[in-house]
Amino acid sequence: MIVQFKRDGIIPWKPWSKVRLHRELERIIAKKDQPKDVRGGPYSKYFLVVHTDEIALTAEMVRSWLVGFAPKVRLLDEVLLLLSYEPQFKRCPLFRIAVQKVATAPRQPT
Numbered sequence: 001m002i003v004q005f006k007r008d009g010i011i012p013w014k015p016w017s018k019v020r021l022h023r024e025l026e027r028i029i030a031k032k033d034q035p036k037d038v039r040g041g042p043y044s045k046y047f048l049v050v051h052t053d054e055i056a057l058t059a060e061m062v063r064s065w066l067v068g069f070a071p072k073v074r075l076l077d078e079v080l081l082l083l084s085y086e087p088q089f090k091r092c093p094l095f096r097i098a099v100q101k102v103a104t105a106p107r108q109p110t
Helices: 002-008 018-032 059-065
Strands: 047-051 078-082 094-097
Touching: 018 047, 018 059, 018 078
Parallel strands: 047 078
Antiparallel strands: 078 094
């Protein structure tokens, strides 16, 4: 995006929708919810913080779009979504995303 802005002088963006937000969050969460990729530990809890600088995503939109959204996870205990600074709130809005824990299959002896 930065390269394109420097070259063309425009910022390419697509409008956000509830469906698009859910799909992107599900994709990011699934990518990070991989027990085989954990280094160190074991830890008492596993957190994921997803940060976005999307200026078209406002706290008001996200708050309403996250109602009822609860992706399935195996490893993660908490998922948080951090938005860009919003001057009217004088902070970066932070949302806790409800997750549904699913059981992982026990490892088979080799």
